[in-house]
Amino acid sequence: MLVLGIETSCDDTGVALYDRDAGLRAHALFSQIGHAAHGGVVPELASRDHVQKLLPLIDSLLREAGVAVGDLDAIAYTAGPGLAGALLVGAALARSLAFALAIPALGVHHLEGHLLAPRLEAQAPDFPFLAMLVSGGHTLLADVRALGCYTILGESRDDAAGEAFDKSAQVLGLGYPGGPAISAAAARGGATALRLPRPLTDRPGLEFSFSGLKTALVLAAREQPLDDRRRCDLAYALQEAIVDTLVVKCRRALAETGHTRLVIAGGVGANERLRERLTDETRELGVALYYPRPAFCTDNGAMIAYAGCLRLAAGQTDEGGFGVRPRWPLSELSPP
Ligand code: KG4
Ligand code: ZN
Numbered sequence: 119m120l121v122l123g124i125e126t127s128c129d130d131t132g133v134a135l136y137d138r139d140a141g142l143r144a145h146a147l148f149s150q151i152g153h154a155a156h157g158g159v160v161p162e163l164a165s166r167d168h169v170q171k172l173l174p175l176i177d178s179l180l181r182e183a184g185v186a187v188g189d190l191d192a193i194a195y196t197a198g199p200g201l202a203g204a205l206l207v208g209a210a211l212a213r214s215l216a217f218a219l220a221i222p223a224l225g226v227h228h229l230e231g232h233l234l235a236p237r238l239e240a241q242a243p244d245f246p247f248l249a250m251l252v253s254g255g256h257t258l259l260a261d262v263r264a265l266g267c268y269t270i271l272g273e274s275r276d277d278a279a280g281e282a283f284d285k286s287a288q289v290l291g292l293g294y295p296g297g298p299a300i301s302a303a304a305a306r307g308g309a310t311a312l313r314l315p316r317p318l319t320d321r322p323g324l325e326f327s328f329s330g331l332k333t334a335l336v337l338a339a340r341e342q343p344l345d346d347r348r349r350c351d352l353a354y355a356l357q358e359a360i361v362d363t364l365v366v367k368c369r370r371a372l373a374e375t376g377h378t379r380l381v382i383a384g385g386v387g388a389n390e391r392l393r394e395r396l397t398d399e400t401r402e403l404g405v406a407l408y409y410p411r412p413a414f415c416t417d418n419g420a421m422i423a424y425a426g427c428l429r430l431a432a433g434q435t436d437e438g439g440f441g442v443r444p445r446w447p448l449s450e451l452s453p454p
Contacts, residue, residue, distance in 0.1 A: 119191045119431055122176070122215075123423020124169045126208030127200025127228045128254070129159045130235060133172070133179050136427045142238055144183035145420040146175050147413070154294045158284065165203035172211055190221060196224025196425020197444030199255070205442035213440055224426045224436045229448045231421035232383040233262055235410040238424055243408040247297030248370055248377035252392075253384030254280035254295070257326045258448075259371045262381070265428050266453035271371055272324025278347065279360055279386045282328035286335050286356050290349050301389055304357040307350030314359040319366045324374070331359060361392045365399055372405055381408045388412035429454045 119145070125132035134145035148171045150371055180187060195212035198205060211227065216223035233249050236242065246263040248271075251318045257280075258273035277285070280297060287296025314334050317327045335356055342348055368380060380400055386392065387409050400407040414420055432454035 119427060120185070120189055121167065121423050121427040121430065122193045123226075123419045123421075123426055124172070124195040124208045124212050124417045125177075125228075125417055125422045126172065126204050127196045127198070127230070128204060128417060129153055129164045129167075130417040131171045131175055132417055132422070133175050134418065134419035135179065135183050135185060135422040138421035138427055138431050138453065142177055142420055142424070143185070145418060146179045146182075147418055148175055149193060150338065151417055157181050157288045157294055158200070161201045161203055164201055165207055168204055168207040174208060187215075187219065190219060190428050192216070192221050192426070193223045194224065194226050194430070195424050195439075196228045196422050197233065198228065199447035200228055200444060202442060202444040205444065206440070209254050209387045210438050210441050222430065222435060223440070224430055224434065225438060226422050226426045226429070227448065227451055228422075228447060229256060229274050230266075230268075230451060231425045232263075232269065233260065234428070235379070235383055235414045235418075235421040236381045236412055238410070238420055241325060241408065243379045243406070246377065247379035247380040247381045247408070248368075248371055248375055248383065249383060250364065250371075251384045252279045252364060252382070252386035254278060254284060256326070256384065258449070259324050259367060261377075263296055263377060265432065265452060266415040266451050268451060270449055271375070272326065272367065274326040274328060276327050276329035277324070277332070279328055279364065280384070281355075282331050282360055283378050283436055289332065289336055289339060290344070290352055291352065295385075299387060300353045300357055303350045303353035304391070306355030307347075307352070309347075312350045312351055312355045314338065314355045316359055316363045316366065319363055324367055324371055326363065328360070331356070349373065357391055359390070361389065365395050369399060369403070372403060378404070379408065381407050383410065383415065385416040387415040
């Protein structure tokens with residue numbers, strides 16, 4: 119079974135070919151850069167870019183993989199959650215192409231894609247595992263028992279961790295996306311004793327809250343002139359605060375659930391400091407740590423092709439129309 123995966127939930131156009139037997143055959147990504155000037159993703163611009171880029175990207179993916187469009191057995195696409203217009207571009211193309219080829223199309227949950235992405239790697243985690251999904255739109259801890267069996271143990275009450283990186287980068291004038299920019303600046307900072315809060319770590323529970331951290335950063339930024347040195351020190355303090363908070367919650371969730379496998383997924387999972395800290399932490403605890411390669415932490419077509427292939431191979435069919443679900447709670451998913 120050869121599945122074409124299409125991801126267009128936000129500002130990345132991702133496509134991939136996943137073969138049930140041979141695994142990942144090819145993948146390609148177009149990252150929209152036009153949003154940087156606006157300090158964040160502009161939904162209408164994202165949709166227009168997907169319209170322009172998606173078909174040519176699929177074309178070159180098939181050509182590079184030496185696959186004819188007629189060889190496809192199914193098409194999986196992100197049906198939500200995400201930006202409505204952006205999702206609709208992927209859904210319309212996937213559904214039309216599948217209709218023309220008389221093959222099935224399946225709408226995939228974007229977060230299920232992220233949760234399963236580490237299984238694309240050679241060192242793949244078996245079920246069950248504890249997953250921490252940290253992206254621009256979500257921050258959550260989930261008990262993952264099998265395909266479609268997810269229990270959310272805690273999530274953010276407000277901003278996602280990635281959002282905290284992005285908004286703070288904007289405050290510091292470091293550009294968009296904020297995660298990599300803060301990370302690069304942090305590598306040159308850290309000389310001061312400046313410390314930002316670790317939200318909700320002083321009380322029990324697995325919930326997160328990152329909106330206050332941005333306010334703390336804004337106040338700290340006002341204390342002194344914002345020169346290059348100060349920017350890097352603030353970036354360092356912010357990264358330490360976010361990473362520390364995530365590590366504390368992971369440790370807590372591991373203790374509560376007794377899981378011996380920890381999976382990190384989502385764009386913030388590409389953060390090197392987070393990986394470094396979790397590597398040390400899990401080694402101490404005797405827990406196996408898994409994460410996808412950085413390119414599969416951020417949005418990509420491979421995770422959608424893979425999640426779709428698993429569900430299709432398990433017999434799931436989807437007679438749905440072109441509808442997308444911009445808001446689609448992960449807890450609504452069930453096994454195929
Ligand atoms: O998973 P993703 O590509 O999109 C969503 O589904 O949201 O995550 C994007 C987020 C952005 O907020 C970006 O700043 C963050 O992931 N990110 C990082 C890093 N690379 C991307 N955050 C921290 N460190 C990074 N290296
Ligand atoms: Zn994502």
